[in-house]
Amino acid sequence: MDYYKNIKAWPFVEAKKLLEKIDNIEGDNPIIFETGYGPSGLPHIGTFGEVVRTIMVKNAFEKLTNNLRKTKLICFSDDMDALRKVPDNIPNQDKISKHLGKPLTEVPDPFGEYASFGEHNNNKLKSFLDEFGFDYEFISSTNYYKSGLFNNTLIEILNNHEKIRDIVKPILRSERRETYSPFLPICPDTGQVFQVKIDNVDVDSKKIFYVNPVTNKPAETEILNGNAKLQWRADWAMRWKALSIHYEMSGKDLIDSVRISSQICRVINGTPPEGFTYELFLDENGEKISKSRGNGLSIDEWLHYGSQESLSLFMYQSPRKAKRLYFDVIPKNMDEYASHLKNYTKIKSNDDQSVYDNPVWHIHNGKPPEKFPEIQFSLLLNIVSATNSESKEVLWGFLNSYYDSLTLNENRDAIDNMIGFAINYFNHFVKPNKQYRQANQSEEVALRELLEILNKFEGVTDPEIIQTEIYRIGKEHKFEPLRDWFSSIYEILLGQKDGPRFGSFVLIYGIENTKKLIKDALAGNLVVSS
Template sequence: MSVSRNIALAAKAWPFEEARKLLKRYESKAPEKGYVLFETGYGPSGLPHIGTFGEVARTTMVRRAFETMSDIPTKLFCFSDDMDGLRKVPDNVPNKDLIRANLGMPLTKVPDPFGTHPSFGEHNNARLRAFLDSYGFEYEFKSATQMYQSGAFDKTLLMYLAHYDKLMDIMLPTLGEERRQTYSPFMPICPRTGHVLQVGIVGHDVQAGTVSYKDPETGDLVTVPVTGGHCKLQWKADWSMRWVALGVDYEMAGKDLISSVEQSSKIARAVGSNPPEGFNYELFLDQNGEKISKSKGNGLTMEDWLKYAPDESLALFMYQQPRRAKRLYFDVIPKAVDEYITFLTKFPEEPVEKQVENPVWHIHGGKPPRTSVPLSFAILLNLASVISAESDDVLWGFISRYAPGTSKETSPLLARLVGYALVYFQDFVKPTKKYRAATDLDRAALLDLKAELEKVADDATHEDFQNAVYEVGKRHPYGELRDWFKAIYEVMLGQEQGPRMGSFIALYGRKETIKLIDEALAGKLLAA
């Protein structure tokens, strides 16, 4: 179902809120370049991580929202700052001595420690592009090295040279006393060593388009053009120069770059340009609550997530609450998968006004697939756990009994989830399973549950089973019902949390659950 412009204009989902900023930006006329330009930036000093993917995913969501409101064409540039000088050796790469010997060189001049590409920068660029391509993003890749060396930035670089004093006036107050002595917005590429130099500029010639500096090793006075890749701009000046040269209309950034956005915007205005719209998102945290870092390699990689869950669940994680810091580790994956299934299942029955507020509208560019998934990911994980599944055939035996007519062919999304559940179980659930012995209270309640299940028909619904579990829990002196469910999970499943038991029993089987109770009370699960 298509979304009318009026519905899009009234939508409250955050991508629509962001898109309305762009609509206001061009309410009088379209941009001269003929399209609205979205940009994301990537610093390839380390391997791409989920945060990099998240920025592209979120920006794409805003782009799609804008396209429902306006007929102005759009483009997305994914820009790699691969001409930056490498400042330190990443923790998560091989051949560290090779990298160490090339510190200070542009990333596209640092040898590839993996041995697969001409340079480290190109290796990381390829890793990023391969993932973005596999996800189906529509974008144009831009390399800083290519843009600087081709002359694409020359006109803007000369403009920045002409406004050299204004740039210094903006930046110097933000720097410490020592840094002020050597700061310049222009970083020469040393003709002698190839290093990106952070040296003081002793002279600049607007007419000649050059800057001069003293070689830090020889003391010689060196003059180089600011054009043609002979110089690179410092980070904040470089970011604003990119906005000006390309005509960027929208770029979001992490909360840690708020100051950079402010200074870069001031620079853009100082040279007579309008900085892009955007917002600052919160950062991802690892399992210890620390910021995820490309160089440290902490937290999840994109490959990690996709080993255990579909890419749609990753996109959902990026969509939800972008202005709130979120812990990003393996244990968030099952919840993200099940939330995706819930939103996808609801979508076809919702009125269009609700559909545009549903995350799957944004995940799938307004066209979510129609599919049904009769089981949650959590249920699949628990089934795999109870039967110690080694292959999907055993799981499908239970699934086909629970949902007759369901197969790999008729439910391809479920088939994918079964495969992911097996891998997740083997890597995370199986190694951490820890059963506990039943207390006297647990034993009495579980025997009561067994008796109730013996009364229920084999073909009872999951609600019938759930009601039986609830009624048993109410009859026994647990402090709260959740204490009863926690006891079931720990004694029967070997874990602190678990599935909705009615659905689990319906899937696993009434007789099989009764047998599982007997084994748990006999101590067989604990012994195993």
């Protein structure tokens, strides 16, 4: 492991912590990584992010151990949890509201596709994970409870009932302290999960005793085989032991719960897993994203406007920093992925450890593609913006006029996907907000000089030559700061606040097309057309 000690990438830092903790574990049993998912609403991108990040740690661990330790990823669904609130973003809400309080696998699917709402959401998540090619074992809480696979650990919870109550009670409000029990009986008549005071427990008969809130009569329930479930902190601890979990990360909002669940796990003679606390994703308004509210950004939505790799890069970067998760982060992550991949191809042949600090190693599990399109997504987006075209063929025409056929053919599928993403993004987010403006007097003088200079660039293939001249014009016309000159170009010619390196734009869009764009802007045609 000394060979990797200087690697600063956070998945390696986490993997080294885990290895130090379990290094003395003997035998051939796999090291188990877990992610948990509560299917009370449609899976959001935060759920996906936890899986992606856990896989990155798992991959780093396998590298550290040279694959000498078996590993396994478990994706666990808490689908036996009760539906406490009808999500805002589902159909047939009146129908679903009649099943409040029942386990999610007993609530009808509002979409009419599966046997239950829980099964629908489970399959939605699995389809995303499969699309990314992840290797995982999916476990349903309902299946494990009802099949008896949790029975032995449930008995240990029952045997330590009062100790667990004493651990949890200090964090509860006063009215809940006296009624709290780790067990939630399930009504055999209504199927509802009861959150009631447990009056007594019988270790020998494996039963709990309470007053049925529907009939107001004394009732008893055996805790085994899915007749009862655990409150979630005890449930978390129970499955850590039952499934022999070695590593699980969680959000900043669960720090106290991790502490409580770890105490419970130790009480039942289990070992809490190594953990990692990540910050939460925020929506466009800076609020925490929620499955039940459906705010933020869905996985489907990101993949309509950007690549899988750009989404994985977003998840990799700064996991301990709260990040705004909205559509406007997609172009930046598309371009940054391409930049990281380009850097990786330069260093990978040198056996340089810096490959492990490059995000693409983690995104592709050490096997990034050898070829990459040297075309910025933001540049494509602005070609779409300048042409207002929804035709891939038209956009390919611009690329064919500048790039050599070998470069394009080697990356044809990736480039074609990028063009599709650019068209989708433009239509939904750029086009509705385009706002051209007329050039003021000083801007008009500078643009006329740019128009004149473009005549000298016929046959030029280096965008930096054009970029240098654009810089010169901005300086000579005393734009302060210089970025105001480029902002003027984007606002006047493209109707937006920012854009690509204009030298590259000119070469791909074409000298004559750019000249026409400037002439139309100076004549006021673009302001009229917008």
